[in-house]
Amino acid sequence: MDAAQANRRLILRLLMASVLMFGFGFALVPLYDVFCKVTGLNGRITATGPVDAVAVDTARSVKVRLIAINNEGMPWAFGPTESLLRVNPGEMKQTAYRASNPTTRRMVAQAIPSVSPGEAAQYLHKINCFCFDSQALEGGGAIDMPLMFMIDTDLPESIHTITLSYTLFDISPDKTGTAENDTQEGGSPI
Amino acid sequence: MSTLDTAAPGAHEEHHGPATGIGRWLFTTNHKDIGTLYLWFSLLMFLIGGVMALLIRSELFQPGLQLVEPGFFNQLTTMHGLIMVFGAVMPAFVGLANWMVPLMIGAPDMALPRMNNWSFWILPFAFAILVSTLFMDGGAPNFGWTFYAPLSTTYAPPSVTYFIFAIHIMGASSIMGAINIIATILNLRAPGMTMMKLPLFVWTWLITAFLLIAVMPVLAGVVTMMLMDIHFGTSFFNAAGGGDPVLFQHVFWFFGHPEVYIMILPAFGIVSQIIPTFSRKKLFGYASMVYATASIAILSFLVWAHHMFTVGLPLVGELFFMFATMLIAVPTGVKVFNWVATMYRGSLTFETPMLFAIAFVVLFTIGGFSGLMLAIAPVDFQYHDTYFVVAHFHYVLVPGAIFSIMAGVYYWLPKWTGHALNESMGKFHFWCSFIGVNITFFPMHFLGLAGMPRRIPDYALQFADFNMVATVGAFIFGFSQLLFVWNVIHCIRSRETVSAQVWEGAHGLEWEVPSPAPYHTHTTPPRVE
């Protein structure tokens, strides 16, 4: 009788399905990143690097608000040099964030950016950003960290204000508990 | 691989009774024994989770902090949710499936009897681990049953590791149970029992088992990611390392929404067995019931983000998840229509199982409607994380899932024990529960609309009256469950015997075997015409 064999085949298939779904749970991590990149969802900035110069749309200007947040337990002083900018779409804009390390030890920090409204993220080109790399500061040191960006001329009319926020995380190697990832590659565990 | 052995209707086994002593229960591979174990285990968990609920309601009887520390209050809400979902509702349905699926399809036992024994016996260990966290340094998990990261990772008490381990074991148990049920239904049906002749309880369980196989591994995955974030320095959910806490919610609810159907589809099945019996009519729209169940299961994978309307989804996302969620009301409406149409012009009688089944239809529908309200994204911004949500899911789970389990137990208990129920006590239990459940949960709608947040031990004065009412109702409901325990024990010990059919309008293979159902049934497969 091959009923036993049919049973065995079915059970192996079902077991395989559970293993696949376990893998799928993990596959959701990179899939989520791809999804965010494609849709610009979640305020992730995906357009980075040099851009071609385009005609500046002087007819409209957009408010860009710059925000700085220290993650819990991060002692640095951290903030934008200008907190509100008026930018024309197509215009290259340069500004900076200032950070200083009030402690006596060398520390490494990583800034993680976020854009609100999330829809605007895909229209924000970051030509250069301090968040591309981690930042190291000796005790008592200070630094001006440059940020250069351009707003795409395709930005929907309905968006008048874009908020660009940076959260600063302590990723000093001697510190435990946080990951020592020094790029802003989203979601990928080490 | 011994667990892959099929239940051979071996001739030598035919006249065996159960083994004696504790060994019978520890080593049993009999589907009826294992069903019984699951059901008693679920009852125990229901009572433990219920005591926690009463502690929560006692603290909320008045504004201010009276009975428990706020930290312990959070542990209570977390443990209450976990125990009720994974310890009470799910094992009860698995227990009913163990008892009834082989009887209903004419199979001698489950397809994988040894694995069946394992999938039950690892459960007590999982819950012993979970409950023991209450006595650990730093206390039990306190981050809510949805265990959102980073609350459950960066800010979790040390006991979170035990919680993760317990979830892994429960997940393994559920997956093994689901594989077993699918194999039984697909491979062990009696000759002539075609798929479209399967009783609806069997159909709903088949679909539920597929849901379990699809999402329990995802739950295991998400707790594994938590474990790695906590102990191995990864950053799945840690923004500092490039992870994303919102990702946790996506993965969790990808499991979580199908999970709510895992807890309700078997309930639909039970009610679809009971209503025709006491209406003395065939179930109205059998095929549409099957298709409705399947479409609910498929849709359940496309709606998870309706739990996350306030995390900052793009407008398109909000709209998609809003409309997809509302679409589920269509197959659900088909089901409610069919139940009502079955009762329409039937010769109705109102025995205890029927009372619970009718209450299920009415009260589950109320829970469904509040679910529709929550599905509307713009208004969800107001209702999110308020008592309105608490009211909604308690309406679908208590007078929904729990009432259906009680209906099922009352319906099949005479078949299991061979003894009659005490109808007046059954009805007394029903009315106390029905009144208690509504007094408890109905006022919570108003509290939520007025803005009372969930998971708080203290609240503003304007919420005092409704909270007091809800607490009174909770004690009525809670203590009336002792009547349920009494009824079950009384039925087991009663001397009043019942016929094989038990209920006048009952039809199906399970009513053709004698009452009590012998230890081995359908050893020669029955013929279904």
Ligand SMILES: [Cu+2]
């Ligand atoms: Cu849901």
